[in-house]
Structures are given as C-alpha cells and as structure tokens.
Amino acid sequence: MSHLDQLPRELVSDLHVRAAHPLSGGDSANAFRLETPAGPLFAKTMPHAAEGVLPVEAAGLEALRAVCPEEVRVPRVRHVSEDALVLEWIDEASGGRDAATERSFGTGLALIHRARAPHVGWLSPDLPERIGSAPVDLTPTDDWADFLLRRRIEPLLREAVDAGNLDPAASGLLASLAPRAAELAGPPEPPSLVHGDLWAGNRVVDRAGANWLIDPSAFYGHREYDLAMMQLFGGFGRDCFAAYDETYPLADGWHQRVPWYQLPPLLIHAIRFGGGYGGSVMRALRRLG
Incomplete structure (x- = not known):
C-alpha cells in the first residue's frame, strides 16, 4: 500500500x-x-x-x-x-551514543549559540508568532529577563492554573519570585539562536555518528533555555556539557538557574498532559524561593 x-x-x-x-x-x-x-x-x-x-x-x-x-x-x-x-x-543509528558523539554535540551546540543573533524574539517579522502550536509574543526586545517572565512564564502559568492542571498557589509563588527575575535569568549575555525544544528526542545520531537537530521551536533568546531543557528528561551525558562549557563557557551559577529555565517546558507539559507536571512546576517554584 x-x-x-x-x-x-x-x-x-x-x-x-x-x-x-x-x-x-x-x-x-x-x-x-x-x-x-x-x-x-x-x-x-x-x-x-x-x-x-x-x-x-x-x-x-x-x-x-x-x-x-x-x-x-x-x-x-x-x-x-x-x-x-x-x-x-536521516539514517538514524540504532545503538547508543558514546563519549565522542556527546562531546561533538556539546561543541557544536556551543558554536551555534555563539553565532550572532540580532535581538531577543522572533526570527523574522514575516512569520507567525508561535512556539510550536502556541501563539506567543515574540516582538523583539533587548530585555531577556522581562521577556522570559512576562511573555513566557506568566502566561503559561495562568493557562495551566485556568486549565485546572496547576495548583493556584503557584501564582503567589511566582509573584514572590518576579522581583528577582533579572537575578534568576542570570548575567546579561548577547542573545543566541536557541533550538527552543531541545529534549533528547529532538537530537538524532545517524549511522555515521553525526549529530542532527530536528523539530525546533526556534527563536532568539538566552542559551541557558536550551541547556535547561536538555536536563529536564535526560539523554545528554556529562561529556556533552563539559565540551559545551569548554567551547563557550557558561556564567557562574548556571546550575542554580536551571529550575527557572525549566518552568516554560514544564508548564507547557502541565497544560497539555496534566498528570504530575503540575507538581513538577510547584517543586521548581519552591526550589527557587
């Protein structure tokens, strides 16, 4: 057929x-x-x-x-x-990923993030403003911390609460964190082109051992957005992160900022799937408090 x-x-x-x-x-x-x-x-x-x-x-x-x-x-x-x-x-490999593959991916991602980006926000004014199927405000800005809080975390949190998939107490927890948005986002950096949905399933290794990126929700933003997503569901080894940091060193304290950067994907999963994702959002908010 x-x-x-x-x-x-x-x-x-x-x-x-x-x-x-x-x-x-x-x-x-x-x-x-x-x-x-x-x-x-x-x-x-x-x-x-x-x-x-x-x-x-x-x-x-x-x-x-x-x-x-x-x-x-x-x-x-x-x-x-x-x-x-x-x-x-892509002829995808059936076997596991080794240290060489992990290091190569970490180096390559760091070089992508080092490429010049014009602003925080959309890739082009001619494209609809959405991340995946969700409409978002991608109007260009130079204020990443405000972008992340006001245009990504707050709207998603309201939607998750309204859908009944997140404890309403999350609103108060976020309100207490909002004055620290700049601190939680980390030191200002030049914007990067980010993949935007970088979980392990959107990184493919082919039969020759080459790494591929697929299924992006790309925009210009902060590179820690991708790195936090990579740690949400696993699938990327220590060699990957070490090679990344050697190629494009991360700012001090980036590990402590991971829960803040994981809030958008956790909230999207809470909205779409419910289940335990609402609890994961609450735990991330409390860790940051």
Whole structure:
C-alpha cells in the first residue's frame, strides 16, 4: 500500500513521490518515509494545523542550518506548506551514543549559540508568532529577563492554573519570585539562536555518528533555555556539557538557574498532559524561593 492518498497532491507532484511509508512517533502529526527519484525523504503532515506551525518550524530549521558547524547537522527543507513539511532523510543509528558523539554535540551546540543573533524574539517579522502550536509574543526586545517572565512564564502559568492542571498557589509563588527575575535569568549575555525544544528526542545520531537537530521551536533568546531543557528528561551525558562549557563557557551559577529555565517546558507539559507536571512546576517554584 503506497499511502500516497494521505499526502497533499502538490507535495506528491513537486517531489515525484513514488511511495509513502508511515512511520511511528509524534503526537500531533503524521510521519512518512517518502520514496522519490532523488532518494528517501522524511515527511510530516498536519492536516488541521494552526496557521503557520509548519512554516515556522521550517524557518527554524533553516536558521539553525545557516549557522550550524560541522559537529551538528540540520536537515535540508525540501518542501513546506501549511499542512506538510518534507526534509532530507536521516539514517538514524540504532545503538547508543558514546563519549565522542556527546562531546561533538556539546561543541557544536556551543558554536551555534555563539553565532550572532540580532535581538531577543522572533526570527523574522514575516512569520507567525508561535512556539510550536502556541501563539506567543515574540516582538523583539533587548530585555531577556522581562521577556522570559512576562511573555513566557506568566502566561503559561495562568493557562495551566485556568486549565485546572496547576495548583493556584503557584501564582503567589511566582509573584514572590518576579522581583528577582533579572537575578534568576542570570548575567546579561548577547542573545543566541536557541533550538527552543531541545529534549533528547529532538537530537538524532545517524549511522555515521553525526549529530542532527530536528523539530525546533526556534527563536532568539538566552542559551541557558536550551541547556535547561536538555536536563529536564535526560539523554545528554556529562561529556556533552563539559565540551559545551569548554567551547563557550557558561556564567557562574548556571546550575542554580536551571529550575527557572525549566518552568516554560514544564508548564507547557502541565497544560497539555496534566498528570504530575503540575507538581513538577510547584517543586521548581519552591526550589527557587
């Protein structure tokens, strides 16, 4: 069964797709391996996606690809529309990651973060303002600490409380931390291009041992945003963080700031999945108090 009828017609026509094989994984999209005259490609389709979701992801991939060093690769975008995104195929390794792979990724990510970024906020004024499927305010600013608190943590916390997935006491805890927002965000640094959703599943190692970044929610912000996300669910070893720090040394106290930077992804998970994520938000807030 070719499954071509599950793909947009213009995609099949533009890329001369011969067959499509469904892939597992993903909770909000359908994934396929496409067979084309140019070789296999990866396709993600979202028939009912909010406007701009896939074009924003494609722009994030292209931004990362433009600055990625040899240590980290980013798949080339072959097709993008409101309901489909097609990328070059990655032959993913089945085995574990070794120290060399971890160090290479840490070095590569540090070099991405060192690339010049113009401001905190959006990648382009021509793109919808969203992180993943969620609308956000990405108006450019030079005040990262205020951006993180006012435009990311506070709105997400209100949404989580309103959804009934977070103890209302979280509002008071955050209010007590708000005057310390600049301290909690750490010393001012030049903005970086951040991946924005850097958990282990969005870092792929191919059969040749090369690291790849996929599925970004990219914007210009503080690099500790990515590093905190990397520690939320595990999957990155000590060698990775050591190589990062050797390449682009982190400011003193960055470990103590991790709970603050983990609040956005924890809040998003509380909103979407409920369960124990609300409790994780409360523990992070109390650790910071």
